Amino acid sequence: MQLLSRRATWRIASVTLLLTVLVIACSAVQTYPHAEPVVATHQSFDYQRDIRPILETRCMACHGCYDAPCQLKLTSAEGIERGASKKQVYDGTRIDDAEPTRLGIDADSTEAWRQKGFFSVLHDANAGAAQQLDGSLLYRMIELGHRNPFPADSTLPEAIKIGTKHTFSCPSPGTFDDYAEENPHGGMPYATSGLSDQEFATLSRWISEGAVTAPQPWNPSAQEQASIERWETFFNQQGAREQLVSRYLFEHLFIAHLHFPDIAGSSFYELVRSATPPGQPAEPLATVRPNDDPGQPFYYRLRPLRETLVEKTHITYALDAQRMDRWQELFLQNDWAVATPPGYAYAERSNPFITFTAIPARARYQFMLDSAEYFVRSFIRGPVCRGQIATDVIRDQFWTVFEDPQQEAYVNDPLYRSLTTPLLGLPGQDSDLSALGAAWLEYSSKRNQYLMLRHDYYAERKPAGADMAEIWDGDGHNRDALLTIFRHHDSASVRRGLWGQVPETIWVMDYPLLERTYYELVVNFNVFGSLSHQAQTRLYFDLIRNGAEHNFLRFVPAQARKALYEQWYQGHALLKDRIAYADVSLDTPVAIRYTEEDTRSNPAVMAAFTRQLMARADAVDSGPDTLNRCPQNTCQRPELSDQQRHIDQLLRPLGQGTAASVPVIALLPEISFLRIHEGKQRWVYTLVHNRAHSNVAFMFGEDARLQPERDTLTVMRGTLGSYPNFSFDIPLQQLPDFVAALRATRDEAGLGAVAARWGVRRTSPSFWDIIADFRRYVEETDPSQAGLFDINRYQNL
The missing domain is CATH 1.20.5 (Single alpha-helices involved in coiled-coils or other helix-helix interfaces)
Structure with missing residues (x-):
């Protein structure tokens, strides 16, 4: 016991x-670090109903793209929970590729983002308790902004840095006190009129109660769900031909926001390669590029976009029954076979003409022409959010047309196609800096060989020279046949039709040019890529522009070509022409009738070609541009209201001169939105500043090549561009005074006076409401294209 x-x-x-x-x-x-935050039992606000609208109207205008400060993307619940990072997406000096940080792709949980260096902006990770507002970086940022407002309608102090050159310090909670002391006006919303007292109180209470988020709901109707299943079945067909076509379609649509136009209220979707089959949640494969080796079996899936749409990246593409029938007709009704399915090796990624050689070239070109505006938008607007290195290769305003598929050489002549395909590879796959020089020499040499071969082929095939029948007329119905491209310093826009004054240059794109541009700037471009990758991309895009200009010169008289070309390539660019470009043909004839008067000057030649072009494609033109090309101010648009015709008449003089005659043109920002209003009516216009250059052949030193006295202004109805640089709010009865004041302005002080009277400054109490109204205007006039405008480039006039 x-x-x-x-x-x-x-x-x-x-x-x-x-x-x-x-x-x-x-x-x-x-x-433990990164513990789940403790949240209040009772939540005063619903995230989607009460919180998201505040972030959408006050915060997402800066925090919506790759260049969002500190990579803090607020357009989705996932982005808010991911938080911020000190790593910069845009770094033109890095030697190696950076690790991608794409929302919804490169990590699938908040903890995974923490392991990639992102830190919470909602909670103190070590405390993880509600009510501790001082541990929330988001709270401290909005509190700093609310505590230190700017005087209403004032210009910002010089110490406040704005624009893409501003370097963000990205403070953490532990360093915030020092940040606030050094940057008393560094709170959110940054450098603008701040939150209202009610908005500040709502966000503060939401954060104090645990900052609970919720993804945007997605509740597709039965009709929409049926469309998803039908399209996923189409993309996942078995058979070598079908799988190759699906790969081709995926590589051309991965950047698109897909929607079903015949279904009211259709959501937008993205096409992804998923590890999971239809019927299960999509799990995208995290490859850097859409043509990288997937490394495992996959399925093509439509994944809903559960985020606020941003205009810059909102590049739409419609899927409907007519589209599916068209693809069946183009790709699957012809008699062709796949001998050996292509892989994902270097040669296949760098040359899509080899990868998809089995698919009839005519079908590929016609597929791209069917949606030419989408493809040009994709490489002009996306996938980057800041692209001066790429955009400085193009002029500020020019037109783009396409070779007719009935006559285009590559798609119609198998022998010519076999000779040229090996010369159409694209650089940039190798990111090693040591490979930059060798890669450039190899690819530029092949490109020039191709251009000479093309010149000889066309000269032999058409000894009388080019004629207007070679220009695609949109088959009499497709308005994508005529496009205008506007560059806005480090971004660009596309609009159907021929807009603005007759440009100095026009691009004529054939299938090899269109496909190469898309693959070089979209499919093969890596926004996280190294200096070598970005440089190779930029240098080859220079060759693409030069090739499109060579194509255009075939359509003007031989005796006018040298003068045109030397206008495009002034100064040191002529030396580069001898070293890097293929020779321009100065002796081949043209089968288009020109008068002696038409060849007296470069403007006369361009005007004569424009008349021929408009006659050729009259059925698909967007109508005469009566704002910018209207001799003697006699043009009228009878379909417009009396008030809008009056507005047009007042604005017209701004769009028909140069800075030599209207000096304010050279002073205006790249994009200025106008809101003209009377009572409950309002009309929206955009003033687009087109800067003249001696040439666009070099990667650096752009300021030295500007010719401001030759700048022009294009007046557009509606909004144009993703990044408004300024806006004006003008009562209709004051519009004559506004235009007169602009035309009388000679210097920055004069422009400042105009801005003081009619401008919407960043500090204006109505700033956010007016920016939101521009978006509402697009929702009313073209709802499928509506997205948030980005104000990162909004200037301090």
Whole structure:
């Protein structure tokens, strides 16, 4: 009995000790880093109903793209929960590729983002408790902004840095006090009129109660779900031909926001390669590029975009029954076969003409022409959010047309196609800096060989020269046949039709040019790429522009070509022409009738070609541009209201001169939105500043090549561009005074006076409401294209 008592006592003591250890251990659990935040039992606000609208109207205008400050993207619940990072997406000096940080692709949980260096802006990760507002970086940012407002309608102090050249310091909660002391006006919303008292109180309480988020709901109707299933079935067909076509379609649509136009209220979707089959949640494969080796079996899936749409990246593409029938006709009704399915090796990624050689070239070109505006938008507007290195290769305003598929050489002549395909590879796959020089020499040499071969082929095929029948007329119905491209410093826009004054240059794109441009700037471009990758991309895009200009010169008289070309390539560009470009043909004839008067000057030649072009494609033109090309101010648009005709008449003089005659043109920002209003009516216009250059042949030194006295202004109805640089709010009865004041402006002080009277400054109490109204205008006039405008480039006039 004594032994049993000792054993019992020992057991009791052991159990007591074990329980004590467990209690101590459990009491330490809540101090682990990255613990789930404690949230209030009662939530005062619903995220989607109450919080998202505030962020959407006050914060997402800066935090919506790759260049969002500190990579803090607020357009989705996932982005808010991911938080911020000190790593910069845009770094033109990095030697190696950076690790991609794409929302919804490169990590699938908040913890995974923490492992990639992102830190919370909602909670102090070590405390994880509600009510501790000082641990929330988001709260401290909005509190700093609310505590230090700017005087209404004032210009910002010079110490406040705005624009893409501004370097963000990205403070963490531990360094915020120092940040606030050094940057008393560094709170959110940054450098604008701030939150209202009610908005600040709502966000503060939401954060104090745990900052609970919720993804945007997605509840497709039965009709929409049926469309998803039908399209996923189409993309996942078996058979070598079908799979190759699906790969081709995926590589051309991965950047698109897909929608079903015949279904009211259709959501937008993205096409992804998923590890999971239809019927399960999509799990995108995290490849850097859409033509990288997937490394495993996959399915093509339509994944809903559960985020606020941003105009810059909102590049739409419609899927409907007519589209599916068209693809069946183009790709799957012809008699062709796949000998060996292509892989994902270097040669296949760098040359899509080899990869998809089995698909009839005519079908590929016609597919791109069917949606030419989409493809040009994709490489002009996306996938980057800041692209001066790419955009400085193009002029500020020019037109783009396409070779007719009935006559285009590559798609119609198998022998010519076999000779040229090996010359159409694209650089940039190798990111090693040491490969930059060798890669450039190899690819530029092949491109020039191709251009000479093309010139000889066309000269032999058409000894009388080019004629207007070679220009695609949209088959009499497709308005994508005529496009205008506007560059806005480090971004660009596309609009159907021929807009603005007759440009200095026109691009004529054939299938090899269109496909190469798309693959070089979209499919093969890596926004996280190295200096070598970005440089190779930029240098080859220079050759693409030069090739499109060579194509255009075939359509003007031989005796006019040298003068045109030397206008495009002034100064040192002529030296580069001798070294890097193929020779321009100066002797081949043209089968288009020109008069002697038409060849007296470069403007006369361009005007004569424009008349021929408009006659050729009259059925698909967007109508005469009566704002910017209207001799003697006699043009009228009878379909417009009396008030809008009056507005047009007042604005017209701004769009028909140069800075030499209207000096304010050279002073205006790249994009200025106008809101003209009377009572409950309002009309929206955009003033687009087109800067003239001596040439666009070099990657650096653009400022030295500007010719401001030759700048022009294009007046557009509606909005144009993703990044308004300024806006004006003008009562209709004051519009004559506004235009007169602009035309009288000679210097920055004069422009400042105009801005003081009619401008919507960043500090204006109505700033956010007016920016939102421009978006509402697009929702009313073209709802499928509506997205948030980005104000990162909004200037301090």
